[in-house]
Amino acid sequence: MSVMHYLIVSSLLFSLGALGVLLRRNAIIVFMCVELMLNAANLAFVAFSRFHNDAAGAMMVFFVMCVAAAEAVVGLAIIIAMFRNKQTVNLSEFNLFKW
Amino acid sequence: MSIGFIVFTLLAIVGAMGMITSRNPVYSVLYMILSLFSLAGLFLTLQAQFLFIIQIIVYAGAIMILFLFVIMLLNLTRKDTVAIRFNASSVFAVVFAAVFFTQLLTAVSVFSKTSLDQNENYLYSTVESIGHALLTEYVLPFELISLILLVAIVAAIVIAKKYRGI
Numbered sequence: 687m688s689v690m691h692y693l694i695v696s697s698l699l700f701s702l703g704a705l706g707v708l709l710r711r712n713a714i715i716v717f718m719c720v721e722l723m724l725n726a727a728n729l730a731f732v733a734f735s736r737f738h739n740d741a742a743g744a745m746m747v748f749f750v751m752c753v754a755a756a757e758a759v760v761g762l763a764i765i766i767a768m769f770r771n772k773q774t775v776n777l778s779e780f781n782l783f784k785w
Numbered sequence: 786m787s788i789g790f791i792v793f794t795l796l797a798i799v800g801a802m803g804m805i806t807s808r809n810p811v812y813s814v815l816y817m818i819l820s821l822f823s824l825a826g827l828f829l830t831l832q833a834q835f836l837f838i839i840q841i842i843v844y845a846g847a848i849m850i851l852f853l854f855v856i857m858l859l860n861l862t863r864k865d866t867v868a869i870r871f872n873a874s875s876v877f878a879v880v881f882a883a884v885f886f887t888q889l890l891t892a893v894s895v896f897s898k899t900s901l902d903q904n905e906n907y908l909y910s911t912v913e914s915i916g917h918a919l920l921t922e923y924v925l926p927f928e929l930i931s932l933i934l935l936v937a938i939v940a941a942i943v944i945a946k947k948y949r950g951i
Contacts, residue, residue: 697889706805708878736831741918744909756937763944
């Protein structure tokens with residue numbers, strides 16, 4: 687398999703994640719789609735790291751995973767706070783900034 | 786074409802599609818776990834064993850279980866489990882994703898189509914080499930990550946806490 691095949695899979699998964707972010711109205715599923723986009727980027731990093739036999743890509747994936755864990759914790763806490771205010775996580779209900 | 790690459794790619798795409806289309810968030814999480822496991826398999830076909838294990842433990846294990854916890858904690862009603870509606874904005878979403886994918890395809894088509902050499906070993910596949918790189922060249926970001934994790938723990942408690950009188 688060449689590096690291009692992995693990049694195609696990565697871009698397909700990234701586009702699917704972007705599609706999910708735009709299509710779904712459930713905040714938790716939108717958040718999971720963001721995680722999917724992060725993972726697609728990770729796949730591209732690992733493919734390039736293998737292609738160039740370089741440590742930077744693998745290190746980047748490691749740090750992205752750590753930051754993603756931190757980000758998931760804070761994001762889910764925000765979703766819980768949102769649910770406490772409105773008793774729903776449907777994003778159509780959160781229109782405070784809509785004019 | 787290697788069998789592993791094709792199988793894991795198909796499973797990752799099926800998992801991603803299932804996550805987007807399923808109505809119940811719990812099914813979404815399960816499909817997402819399938820997708821993350823197959824991404825871990827793709828890491829394995831790239832000889833990145835350490836990242837394969839970390840992907841399974843951290844992503845498929847810890848983060849997705851956290852999502853499941855939150856979904857079960859929130860007691861979602863029928864208002865939250867809405868199916869995808871087909872209206873102008875969903876058409877825009879599909880067109881946007883398709884255009885974005887074609888752009889990415891044209892961007893990646895310049896990269897090498899020659900197969901990755903199977904005989905040449907990937908230097909950063911084992912825990913030993915990754916650990917050595919982490920504690921020499923990348924020691925500053927490694928220490929900063931611990932600070933980020935600490936801040937995230939505190940922030941999660943502060944945000945999710947129930948305040949009296951507010």
